[in-house]
Amino acid sequence: MRASKLNGFSGAKTMIKRLVVLQHGSHGTHMDLGCVSQCLEALDPSTVVWQTGCNERHFTDDGIIPCGERLASDLMDEIRNLCSAPQSSDNGDDMGGEEPVLHISFICYSMGGLIVREALPRLYSAIEREEDKLQVEWKMYCTIATPHLGVRQMPSPIRYYVGRLLAYVYSTSYGDMFLHSNVLTERLLSERHLACLAAFKRRLVVSSVNDILVPLLSSGLMLPPSEREPQDGVQKNDEKNFCAFTEDEMRDKLVRITEVREDQWHTNRFPEERKMAMTLLQGAGSFDSIVVDLRRPDLDEVYRDGDSRKALAYRGAHKRSHQAIVCKPPMNEVEEAFRFVSQMVAKEVLAAFLDE
Numbered sequence: 001m002r003a004s005k006l007n008g009f010s011g012a013k014t015m016i017k018r019l020v021v022l023q024h025g026s027h028g029t030h031m032d033l034g035c036v037s038q039c040l041e042a043l044d045p046s047t048v049v050w051q052t053g054c055n056e057r058h059f060t061d062d063g064i065i066p067c068g069e070r071l072a073s074d075l076m077d078e079i080r081n082l083c084s085a086p087q088s089s090d091n092g093d094d095m096g097g098e099e100p101v102l103h104i105s106f107i108c109y110s111m112g113g114l115i116v117r118e119a120l121p122r123l124y125s126a127i128e129r130e131e132d133k134l135q136v137e138w139k140m141y142c143t144i145a146t147p148h149l150g151v152r153q154m155p156s157p158i159r160y161y162v163g164r165l166l167a168y169v170y171s172t173s174y175g176d177m178f179l180h181s182n183v184l185t186e187r188l189l190s191e192r193h194l195a196c197l198a199a200f201k202r203r204l205v206v207s208s209v210n211d212i213l214v215p216l217l218s219s220g221l222m223l224p225p226s227e228r229e230p231q232d233g234v235q236k237n238d239e240k241n242f243c244a245f246t247e248d249e250m251r252d253k254l255v256r257i258t259e260v261r262e263d264q265w266h267t268n269r270f271p272e273e274r275k276m277a278m279t280l281l282q283g284a285g286s287f288d289s290i291v292v293d294l295r296r297p298d299l300d301e302v303y304r305d306g307d308s309r310k311a312l313a314y315r316g317a318h319k320r321s322h323q324a325i326v327c328k329p330p331m332n333e334v335e336e337a338f339r340f341v342s343q344m345v346a347k348e349v350l351a352a353f354l355d356e
Contacts, residue, residue, distance in 0.1 A: 036346060239293075
């Protein structure tokens with residue numbers, strides 16, 4: 001995809017606007033990413049943080065394709081409004097003669113990352129049709145606990161069978177994520193879809209090592225050390241060194257994935273998911289991957305004995321990390337235990353706006 005099609009202004013003075021789009025996951029609402037939103041607004045009030053209500057709750061069951069269509073339509077309206085709004089400088093001077101340049105990033109939670117991948121080609125096409133009015137630069141695509149490779153390898157057997165049943169009788173989206181359709185295996189891996197991902201300056205995936213809903217291979221595009229074959233001396237307890245427990249460790253333990261290596265993901269392990277990962281990396285480019293472990297060693301120090309929130313924090317860390325990783329309600333009640341993930345993601349996304 002040619003960048004010039006999306007960045008075609010020349011000559012006119014420009015003014016940069018920054019937009020971060022948040023997209024929740026299955027059966028979600030705008031409140032699910034409330035912690036991320038708060039972090040973004042606290043760090044940079046000038047950045048526009050936007051969410052749509054078009055896919056909330058049961059609407060996410062309609063399928064990834066309809067959800068992507070709705071998101072693209074709503075977001076395109078927001079982009080038009082944002083770029084047509086009159087501008088003024090900090091001292092109140094009119095800046096209406098300057099052409100707006102929109103820098104856009106996405107932070108997606110769970111299924112939301114798939115919804116955005118489906119929406120991107122529609123957005124690109126709409127922007128290309130209005131390239132004389134819109135100038136857009138695609139900065140960062142970030143997903144948190146998103147099943148890019150589906151959920152067939154879900155580590156919770158009971159949830160796996162319940163999910164498959166719902167996929168057959170109720171939720172088209174569950175069917176997509178259980179790979180009953182070709183949405184993940186073919187459509188989202190089409191040349192057009194991958195070219196849209198490749199246009200972003202940076203791609204980041206954040207995962208929880210003990211997520212019982214979305215396996216690490218799907219959300220992090222890698223296998224944990226304990227599942228790699230051959231292991232070459234790597235022991236299961238080395239996963240403690242593999243995972244991040246703090247915001248600083250998230251930066252230190254970031255891994256850039258450029259390919260699916262044989263020594264890290266053997267060809268006999270989950271071959272269909274491995275093939276999907278290879279296609280995604282080859283078509284979209286490298287992904288930065290961070291794996292967190294919310295079972296942080298200092299959790300006892302965060303809550304005193306007798307604090308009613310301590311039990312909720314432990315449940316989030318050990319049994320509900322898929323929700324806790326973004327402080328999704330009710331985990332927002334113990335935000336201080338898990339906020340470091342949202343804080344780090346917000347900082348990385350805002351830094352991408354400044355990194356030219």
